[in-house]
Amino acid sequence: MxxxxxxxxxxxxxxxxxxxxxxxxxxxxxxxxxxxxxxxxxxxxxxxxxxxxxxxxxxxxxxxxxxxxxxxxxxxxxxxxxxxxxxxxPHPEALKTIKNKILQKQFYADNQLPSSPFLVTQNKEDLKLHKDFLPAVHKASTDGYDGRGVQVLHSEDDYEKGFDVPSVLEKMVQVKKEIAIIVAVASNGETAIYAPVDMVFDNNLNLLSHQISPADLDEKIFWKLEAVALTTVKKLNSPGIFAVELFVDNHNN
Incomplete structure (x- = not known):
């Protein structure tokens, strides 16, 4: 056995x-x-x-x-x-990318996957160099989940909320929906994709409040989301079960 x-x-x-x-x-x-x-x-x-x-x-x-x-x-x-x-x-090489938000963002850029503009900071002091990038979201590169390791920075007054560890400073996007899609990949490359869900978050805690399944989406947006999710997982080049999280902005991008 x-x-x-x-x-x-x-x-x-x-x-x-x-x-x-x-x-x-x-x-x-x-x-x-x-x-x-x-x-x-x-x-x-x-x-x-x-x-x-x-x-x-x-x-x-x-x-x-x-x-x-x-x-x-x-x-x-x-x-x-x-x-x-x-x-x-999944393969360790894929996990290295998934577990580190800096590597994640570089992976998206290298593979021309749609993602918001970003900068890399090493500490809070670095934030002072990028005031023109605000409003933005500061995300610790590792160990962030369930609302931890994420701070919204609206102005220079919020710098103290930032992180003194290597982090991503991500340009804030006007989000209409946050969607998650599960993609499963077998060792032989066979792939299954599951219906997208709409994730509704608590704006103060950055925690999931509830999900709507299946997500209520325009057909064109649905196909866009599926294409991005499948391409992202394919580029990771690994078997496993992957949850791909995506934003839909106010322009349906």
Whole structure:
């Protein structure tokens, strides 16, 4: 029986385990919290840090395949495991791009994917060099999720809200809708795309309030979104399940 590992034991890990129960696999989970949502559904639980090289490597070295429930994992360990024959989904090279917002934005630019203008800052002081770029959104390059690592900067008075770590300063877009599309890619390249959902956010917390599924979209916008999502995932050149998040602006771009 194949041995499949999951890095992270949160709600997504639990849902993944529920699907895995339909297949002849032994499931392993690596997570620091012994009482995490996934801990009681897997066959084997290992307490450890998904960002620690040794923890990830030791966890994965005797498995057949390894996947993630969150992108902030130790990709160096995953690269070594992949070199030793463990199948990693998504590939470590793709994860390096996904987990770092600076690399993400450069990836979009290099592949001519539609994205808002951006600058890279190393600290708060750098913000003073770009006052003409405001209003903008300051995003820490790593470890930002669920509203963390994101600050809206309307004017110079907001500089103190910024981050003292390498970050992206992204030109603010007048957003009409925020859409997410799930794209699944098999090892043989076979691809499935799922209906887009409309994500409605709390403007103060930058957290998801609720989703509308399927999204209410004009047909032309729908096809544009699908094309961008498929192209983005294709350029990552990796199997896996990807959530592609997109803005629709007031001009339907």
């Amino acid at each position: 194949k041995k499949a590992g999951i890095l992270g034991g949160g709600q997504l890990g639990r849902m993944l385990l529920q699907s895995a129960a339909n297949y002849p696999v032994l499931t392993h989970v690596l997570e620091n919290d012994e009482n995490c949502p996934a801990a009681h559904l897997c066959h084997y639980f290992t307490k450890g840090n998904i960002n620690n090289f040794d923890d990830v490597y030791q966890f994965g070295k005797n498995l057949d395949c390894l996947t993630i429930e969150i992108e902030s994992v130790n990709t160096d360990a995953l690269e070594k495991l992949q070199q030793e024959g463990v199948k990693i989904f």
